[in-house]
Amino acid sequence: MNKIAMIGAGSWGTALALLLARKGMPVVLWDHDADHVARLAADRENKRYQPGHPFPAELQVTDSLAAAVKQADCVVMVVPSHGFRAVYRAALPEMQQGALVVSAIKGIEIESGMTMTQIMQAENDANKRLQFGVLSGPSFASEVAERQPTAVTVAFAEPQAAETVQRLFSTDYFRVYTSGDVIGLEISAAMKNVIAIAAGICDGLNYGLNTRAALITRGLAEIARLGVAMGGEPQTFAGLGGLGDLVLTCTGNLSRNRTVGLKLGSGLSLEQALSEMKMVAEGVKTTKSCYQLASGLGVEMPILEQMHQILYHGKLCQDAVVELFQRDLKQEADVANR
Template sequence: MRIERTAVIGAGNWGTALAKLLADKGEEVRLWSRSPAHVDALRRDRENRRYLPGAALPASLQPADSLTCVADCQSVVMAVPSHGFREVFVQLVPLLQDSTVLVSAVKGIEIASGQTMCQVMQAELAKQGRSGRLHVGVLSGPSFADEVARAQPTAITVGFTDLAAAKAVQQLFSTPFFRVYTSSDIIGLEISAAMKNVIAIAAGIADGLGCGLNARAALITRGLAEITRLGVALGANPLTFAGLGGLGDLVLTCTGSLSRNRTVGLKLGEGRTLAQALAEMTMVAEGVKTTKSCWQLAASLGVEMPILAQVYQILYEDKPCEAAVQELFQRSLKEEVEL
């Protein structure tokens, strides 16, 4: 399986960083934005000054404002926010070649359906009679866009059930600084990617309250336990959660100063309302919407997720952050590992 051209759908910081990585390798890449004005600026400046300032865009990267840019591409990377993912993908499906490799680089779960992004793609392919003709997978792992754009060492995982597709995407993205592993556990990678943003909000809240480093370590560890419970309930491999897409991404997002979700939590812990915190952000913090979708999903499956529940109540029921911390620590005592 050979990939000669790639379209990246979504010209935010992550989509731009991935498109730049491929273009810097010499790959032919199209980078789509729904905004013609944004596309004009990308063409003129050869830089995404709004979302990824300072990163020069190579000549082989072609900005586009029409989804027809995917028509002759062998791979399509979806990098639009989860709340707009389905709307864009529905329009893409008729334009795709058979055997196209579809890669979700989005870390979220759709609120209305409770589906991961790969499940959304599979559902829409089935509706349009394309099911089984294209390869669907995910790219995930500890990877801040700014560092990828600056060619700083990064390792991620791609997940496909089809081994040939996994290896093709592995080869496509691998560079001397960007190491790519493969996995067949798509659901495990997607649940990890979505839920780590929720735990990062919790970690930011704890930091904003001044709870200390002990509390942050506890949140990361117990957060990983919650993520694993949800993933296993959906059929994931438990070992996935100890890998790059699980623990690796969780640690990065809960501790890194570039984390948008931790930043939202930090502002909440310092006393801002959710509306105030989001108004101060220039980019989407996926964890806010993902908190609601994961809370609904966990409830439907009967999976106990106390940290998730407290973050949900803070974001959507105006629960004071201090009260949420108190309630977590006043829960009944139990064994750490439950088989």
């Protein structure tokens, strides 16, 4: 490719930019914070989010969104979900015809209930013939920057587009699989952060491994139930972007969302927990957006409902657990089982 635009110079955006630039790909890394970009340019390293990984010559930085996306064959969106629409809308006029646009964001817009690719479709300029997809899977940014073996999935409606992005990102330590289930991958990516906060709460309450295993399993059932209601394919939720990402985020010490849960389980308020965080924990906002989405679709999601009560109505963590276990007894069956 002639140029790849990486929109967002946080931890994940920087890790992906490093991956591509190390392959010899020309990458432009954008951030809205001019001071942050100036430090990146001076240090040739992201000392704030990915220290110890110098930028290859192929990696350039800018605070001009137009300059970043202009003539880019592939645009990778790595900005928080609550600011995604505004950034995409501003970038769209400068995107070239036929560009591949990849969302690497794990969230759902609160106001609309839309996933990131749905936002791009809604804002799209049809004359540009853009193709929209998503990249997701069990992938902590710091481990990708360290070249730890990692496997993810990229999904596009068009198989050729998915295969192009697959080849673009694949290396001898970063394996990429393809899928046609864009919505299923996006719902998995968003909801797993909600379940990860719940997992952190359980750990903060000093519950054991039994509890964690039950939470992950029933959390996956809720993710699949919502995903299928949105048009996703059931097999997606057993794959890297479903079960794989869920297990990683619920158990890994590098998980920002699990960390928020740990703080809540230990007795801190949500405000206190977030004030101690350096990076965004998408699961907090996603709890609200997914709760609204599930309610609108009539999808029953008990764990999500309790997380909404904890985060937005001050419910005690212990009370939420008791209420989950006092629900009517049921048969375990397929994803439709509540």
